[in-house]
Amino acid sequence: MRASAIDSHARTFPLRSWVLNSKVSFSAASRDYQAGRYTQSLATLNQLMDIQQGAKTYALLAKNLVQLGFKADAAKAYGLAGNCDGPNAYEYQKQAAKLHYEIGNEDDALLIAMRNLAKAQDDAELAFIITAIYLKRQQRDIIRPFKTVLSQSSNPDHMRLAALQLSDDLNDATNQSLSRNLFKRFPGNLAFRFLHLVFAREFNEFEEARKHQGVIDAALAKGDVEILRKDNPFYHLHWCGNEDFNRYATIGTTPLNPERVAFRRNQPHTWSDKIRIGYMSSDFWDRHATMKLLQRILELHDKDRFEVTLFCHTGPEYLKHNVTDRSRWGRIVDVHGFSDQAVLAVVREHNIDIMVDLKGHTSGSRATAFNLPLAPVHVGWLGFPGSTVNVDLDYVIGDHSVLPEVAKPFYHEKFCRLPESYQPNDPMHRPKPRPVTREQLGLPEEAFIFASFNGNRKITPEVVNSWCRILKRAPNSVLWLMANSPRNQANLLKHFQTAGISSKRIIFCPRAPYEQHIDRQQAADLGIDTFPVNGHTTTSEQLWGGLPVLTVKGTNFASRVSESLLRAIDLPELVAGDLQAYEDMAVELAQNPGRIAEYKAHLKEKRYIAPLFDAERFCNHLEQAYEIMAERGKQRLAPEHMDIAALPPRTAPFGAE
Template identity: 30%
Template sequence: MTSVQIPTDITPSEQQAQQYFIKGNYTQAASYYEQAIETEPEVKSHYWNLGLMLLLQGQEAEAQMTWLLGMEEGEVQQVEQWTVELIKVLQTEAERRETLADYSVAWAIRQHIREISPIYVNNLLYLIELSIKLKTFTGDELTSLEVIELIQSEAIIDIELLLQVLGSIINDDPLHSSVLEFAKCCLTHVSEPQSFINILLPAAVKIAHSMQQPKVAISLIELCLRLEPENTELLRHLASFYLRDYNYSQGIEIAKLCYSLSKSLTDQVFAKHLIQRGLMEAPAYWNEACTVSLEQESLLKSLIEEQPINLESARVLRLFNANYYAPYLQDNPHKNREIQNQVAQLCQLNVQEYATEKVQQYKQRILHNRNKQIKIGYLSHCLSRHSVGWLARWLIQHHTREQFDIYGYFINYKQVDDSLQGWYVQQFNQAYLGGIYSDDIAEKIYEDEIDILIDLDSITLDVTCEIMALKPAPVQVTWLGWDASGIPAVDYFIADPYVLPDSAQEYYTEKIWRLPQTYIAVDGFEIGVPTLRRDSLAIPSNAVVFLSAQRGFKRHPDTARLQMRIIKEVPNSYFLIKGIADSEAVQKFFMQLAEEEGVEYSRLRFLDLDPSESVHRANLAIADVVLDTFPYNGATTTLETLWMGIPLITRVGQQFAARNSYTMMMNAGITEGIAWTDEEYVQWGVRLGKDEKLREQISWKLRQSRHTAPLWNAKQFTRDMEKAYEQMWQRYLDI
């Protein structure tokens, strides 16, 4: 218990009262204060303390009467002074209770302070803070207590307390309608902008990504920018949030402003990456995207040549995925991988520099039992209703628990209702619901003594990259989420005989581990009820329907032009276009191509996104043929198309991203539709568009493949992965 100082200049009765108060004997303490009042009725502090003793016994009415008795017959000025003294007595006890974590009593005392002085704003702030600690805060208190109005009236406010409460509120209930207004009213009292930014920025990141509410996050960042309008860190996040909210034009504009203000080479690289991201989502800006890509390549080469090894974590994080869009623009794995590998190596050198102690600690891990079950850790921000989540679930489901302990490490655990995320949490022996901090998650992986860590994200998430660079597990593997990251701390990259050519090892730093048949297999997909009908789209029932459903940055103009040539050459054909992108820009992009290739606008249909993945899969059935993208193929979309028994045309290249559909078709037993040149792509499109019998044969083969093909045998695929894990682990032990 916190000690209470007893003044030396007090009466014996008051001294006795204080002693009993300290011991929690409020009845005896009250008795002595009553004696003190009889002895010294003019000493008002006796009334304040007696009322407090009664209050602590639950006698609220009696406490109030005692305080009123002490104030009766006083002049206005005296009553004001006595009220200040009474509040001080109550506040001192409230603070003592707070240090003892006795929040309910502290809250009750502060409620009485509020009744005595309803506009004492600091007390109201403490009440809110206590409500949060007691888990009774609803957010409505900001309105009911009129706190916002009082703060706006420029009352005398404890700034440190104000910011503390702002942080507590925004962490407790960030989406409440009054939170933004509360943050806004705090602005006029902020003298140190960074203290305000340090509260709102992490909250905005959480709101945008974990809670998937980028609009709210945008509003918070814009508040911060009122204090520092040229803060590049704020502008970077703001641009990212706009892009996440599909407001590409605004995101591009902010990213360009950020680039113009960036002084260091690393900051320029990331600002350029954001510009590129916005442009890539809007195919109408493809030429500008290509120009920006060349500028980014030049910046990265300069950075690689400079080789800075004193970069702080925030800059390294942004650098990991700065080369992300290269494979979407060109199928040139030799060049793309060389740059990616060099950037990843530079990042790891910096990680080793600023996290030397941890890197050394993880490197010196002691293996206690070589014959135990192998501990496999799966690391990702996508263990949810995400493409990676839909595909990786079969491996997790079929894992042999007798041989392997399976751990799941969720990065930026999404605080939303997600049934698949909930399923994953239940499947792992242990699930760590992590945030966005690499060191926390890496330390947990190390403490859990994970033997083999599987990275499902690659460079799609910077936090994952930093964790892998720290190397918290002795064997580290990249699988599924993207191409390999190039991080030297990653030992293996999972592939198969088709998805990478034999010569690929020369441009990978990771050892390519080829599974015998396929690097991915699923047992199937849930199919919903279709919502698309040909008649609702004004498409004749006897028409040939082509479909392309991909994100904007996969729509390379050269491939889109080939698709237009197919539509032109197949009579009575229509082209359905769907996917996350700037919808206006996508329509402009395809309309222009149609005009250039002589295709009537009336043969194009632009579809809205479906309400769920299962409905999307059901709606694929409206298509006769699906046209894949190049140089970046579909992956989950390809699997869904093949599962629905729909013929697919894909163009095969050299890089991993240009061979995804190829390996999936081969592992489904289908070669019809595999094109090795642009000319073959068009030829297959025209042939399948005109040959209904061939389409039916392919559909029949795909339906039959469900019972025999490696692509649909997730259990066998799991055995192949487990065998790979055992061999990887044995190699490690043999070193």
């Protein structure tokens, strides 16, 4: 006999008739419950509620109902118990929420849980309910406060849910705490070890990174590259410059299905006179680094030959900062929050010929959508400096510096090599460097100033050790170093001091508004690059701002970018052949201010004539590539490596106004 639902008075159980004329007491009901006589206990409580309602009565009623399998009624009974004043009110409410959640009454569970929101931040059981429901509803902002308590729980379900809450914001303290707690509880879990190392590198915690990197290094020394499959493809590049190893970092991806790739390439498609280009990114707002490079190229696309559509999944929190008329870039199609299947439907509706992924394995990527048949030709470009492993791309756009012949075995994509640099640059919308003095910036007038404005995660122990050796050999020099946070600054300074470099020789600066950053760079004498990840946009900004950059020849795409940029502005001599040459050149230049002056004059002279900042020239080369790709697609030819021929050199400056 199934009990009916409890009404507002909790008195509608049909079992009342069983105990009419019986002596009723809470103690008797409790004894029956302890003895497993749940039906008798329930019947006693049913009559007892006619004369004695209270938290204890409702709670015992709920316990009996749970044992008898009536969870919906039990949840209501616990809710009534929780509404009574008493020391256990919160626990009763929590039990009610748990039961509602178990039987799928999510709204009822949330109603109770949200009344106790403050306590949920310290209670993993209630935090689990709130998080599970809102995570399913894609409302992540609400659940941020619960990451820490879930990660500290011993319940495996809580831990798994905590891991699902990780966001891409490494500066989020809840992400940091979550990563630390996951690794502490499961030190043998390789994915959690790699995750912990991401945060250690982000904040230049070199000793912590060294301590936990040892297991990985030992495995690689034995030839166990499979260990890398638990590493994130993007963050992997920040410590590993081995192009062979890079292709194994594939956590969160699934291997490509050759049959699906072939199906996409051979799917019926209607071509038109114009080539329809689709770009997909979450960075279509004017303050993002990608658009500081790309927006002029989008504006210059030949509208008579190309039709450009931007499939935008940029978050509204970023778009609200955009001040540019984005229609100048092409037709905007909003796919923010769409599933991959929904993205497929929208792309197919626009009958795109060539789809270009601008993200790869980076934050906010929707690269997995490219594993569906979006278009006859799929291309990876600009966002990810390497092979976008396990994503169905026909081509990767690069150049002869970042994609040399020796790299071909490590890519599933075919190379499309532009003649000068793979990186576009915008000379129209990028601010021009204005005069600035060292005094204004608090820099020493007489010292030789090395500078690094690269992201701090790119500064490895090997990089710092190299800089220390340079500073020791160039005694009249200082290092001007951008620090992302006080924590980075403290950790970096500690490493320099341990190596014998006085704190007076390290001058930290914070991030600055973009216009001010472009101005301040010229106050330094020489930019010194990082490895295995170079400055990318950072290097081109320094060259635009008139600061020569010294780099070392790299071993994979991410470590070859500065070479590409320097060659495109006719300064290949600033690419050192190896680390020793890099240090020797830095010291030599610190002792030869005349050569620095020549390099700065060269950059000023070449800014409007060399290929690096020539957006029109770049766009012409890129469009040549698209035309070749489209023609091969029309003929159902498989993708093949291609090198785009260079236009004749300019003999006069291009217009930038």
